[in-house]
Amino acid sequence: MHLLMKNLPHKTIERLSQYRRALLLCHAQGMTYIYSHEIAKIQHITPVQVRRDIMLIGYTGTLRKGYNVMELIELIGNIIDSEEGINVCVVGIGNLGRAITNYFSGKRTKLSIAAVFDVEPSKVGKKYHLIDCFHIDDIPRIIKERKIEIGIITVPGEDAPAIAEILVKAGIKGLLNYTPKPVNVPNKVYLEEYDMITSLEKVAFFVKTHH
Amino acid sequence: MHLLMKNLPHKTIERLSQYRRALLLCHAQGMTYIYSHEIAKIQHITPVQVRRDIMLIGYTGTLRKGYNVMELIELIGNIIDSEEGINVCVVGIGNLGRAITNYFSGKRTKLSIAAVFDVEPSKVGKKYHLIDCFHIDDIPRIIKERKIEIGIITVPGEDAPAIAEILVKAGIKGLLNYTPKPVNVPNKVYLEEYDMITSLEKVAFFVKTHH
DNA sequence: ATAACAATGTGAAATAATTAACATTTTTCT
DNA sequence: AGAAAAATGTTAATTATTTCACATTGTTAT
Structure with missing residues (x-):
């Protein structure tokens, strides 16, 4: 390195x-x-x-x-990139989760989505762009089995902190939180948060002030 | 002010x-x-x-x-916020467009999604969270009629530059581009670009380097 | 050949953003 | 009443990022 x-x-x-x-x-x-x-x-x-x-x-x-x-x-x-590639999971396969899964399908070689998770019985067991959807209760097992290191959180905001905690306990190393609700992680986990509403409010502000 | x-x-x-x-x-x-x-x-x-x-x-x-x-x-x-509120449109009502429209439905008072646009005949004419979906060809007319000042681009990447141009010509004042493809706008238009793949690659990098 | 040009590479200056340090003030405790 | 504690508000220092300015060097034109 x-x-x-x-x-x-x-x-x-x-x-x-x-x-x-x-x-x-x-x-x-x-x-x-x-x-x-x-x-x-x-x-x-x-x-x-x-x-x-x-x-x-x-x-x-x-x-x-x-x-x-x-x-x-x-x-x-x-x-x-990492030599060996990094496995990623998406938690919450609503519209946003599907959008991200979609972006990735078959594109990257070094970063690959290895699993998606949801709670809805109608979603669990299905495949999204060829990727298996598991129940959230299976997060610890699947993360170990599939050597997943990064989690993308796309659940409804109010569930984000609980999901983050589960992911951290399961040994995740990096988190990307796309919900508007900030989550807490220990120092060793790399956290990136992005919030679309904030971005839009920022654009609105600069549109307003620079007329 | x-x-x-x-x-x-x-x-x-x-x-x-x-x-x-x-x-x-x-x-x-x-x-x-x-x-x-x-x-x-x-x-x-x-x-x-x-x-x-x-x-x-x-x-x-x-x-x-x-x-x-x-x-x-x-x-x-x-x-x-702006006193009078600002109207926003979403162009491209795929998964990402729907996710954003969903976030907003009924939440903000000062920022409201006043229209969504797509090219798919199956989508045009429908409503998404109570918001009318128009054809992309109607962008100039609807933007004027509904006093829309900000556009959110959620079309497939390759279409983004063309959509940006249409929006700019229609008089948009701010743009939020969620595609991985950078777009060009004149100086007077405020542009914010965000790309999920970049964010994920960044998380992967820091996961790798800080083990 | 030589001058003009058009590109890279980079130290130094400028700008932007964060953090430290601490003065100030209200509240609480003894 | 006086001392200690806990909070804000703010200047100054630090750190991070961007931009300037220019030395360098191939290439092209005359």
């Missing part, structure tokens, strides 16, 4: 993930080289920031030619 | 929205006063940050008693 990896800023990690997706598209279109300002344009950021991010991961482009698309894709993969 | 409003940091705006939601729950449970450290606990941040945010909006609590829950809710509302 690179020494570099440890000290990458959070924001850089996010952008690297985005660069990679943009680069994959460029690669599919047959581009072999790309300039920092081209990447920047796609992501609505400055070319300097792109160059700095790339500098931070220790890659170096060719002067006047830019960056080799495929090499950069691979290097970003080396930094942000 | 407060002078204060103009200079609030983006991060503070996000947190204010979250404070308000937490405070509404506290109010519903009959709390009349709350301490900064209680708010901080709920949101996983430090009490200092809570106090600073509250300071920035010019509210002042009572020493040893904390903040008056109802007053704070109202003040946050004065800052982040």
Whole structure:
């Protein structure tokens, strides 16, 4: 593991993930080289920031030619992916859970949804995009059996804290909470929370103030 | 409009929205006063940050008693809400679009979903949580008729740029893009992009590096 | 050949966000 | 009454992130 990896800023990690997706598209279109300002344009950021991010991961482009698309894709993969891949589960297979499961079906190789969970008897036992749906009571067993390390919470808000607790007890290492209700996890579990209502209120605020 | 409003940091705006939601729950449970450290606990941040945010909006609590829950809710509302309310539309009523529409149904008063759009003939003309679904070709007309100022894009990624362009031409003022594909908007339109895959990759990275 | 140009790479400055430190004040306890 | 405790409010320090400014170096044009 690179020494570099440890000290990458959070924001850089996010952008690297985005660069990679943009680069994959460029690669599919047959581009072999790309300039920092081209990447920047796609992501609505400055070319300097792109160059700095790339500098931070220790890659170096060719002067006047830019960056080799495929090499950069691979290097970003080396930094942000895990060698062996990571298994993920989705808890709550309502609209949001299905949307996420849908996004992932067959796309990533390094991150794969290994199980989904719900309480509804009508959902348990079914498959969603080829992924088995289990009852929430089976979370501890399935997480161990399938070596799941990350959980995505898409249950109704009021259930989120209880689900988080179950996941943590089952040994989950990272949580992504998409409910509007904050959850508590011990320090060793990496938690990311995102709340759509907050984002919308933020947009509304800036629409209002910048008329 | 407060002078204060103009200079609030983006991060503070996000947190204010979250404070308000937490405070509404506290109010519903009959709390009349709350301490900064209680708010901080709920949101996983430090009490200092809570106090600073509250300071920035010019509210002042009572020493040893904390903040008056109802007053704070109202003040946050004065800052982040618009007097008259803002109308929003959702473009793409797949799983994600439905999840968002669902979240909102009947909850907010100041932000309301005034229309949803899709291309599927089977969806156009139906209602989703009491909201009319129109064809995408009707976007310009409906946006004008219903005074819609913010658009939420939840179509498949490849369609996002085209939809963004349509919305911008129709006079939208703010956009929230939930597809993995970045879109371009003129400077006067406030754009916020959020991509679930990036978030998940970020969680995976930190799970990997902090073992 | 040489000048002009267009790209990368990066130290340093600027900006944004968080945290520390502490003065202040009310309440409670003895 | 006086001391201790517990809370807010705020300046200053720190840390994180972005941007500037420019040195460097291939490439192209004359």
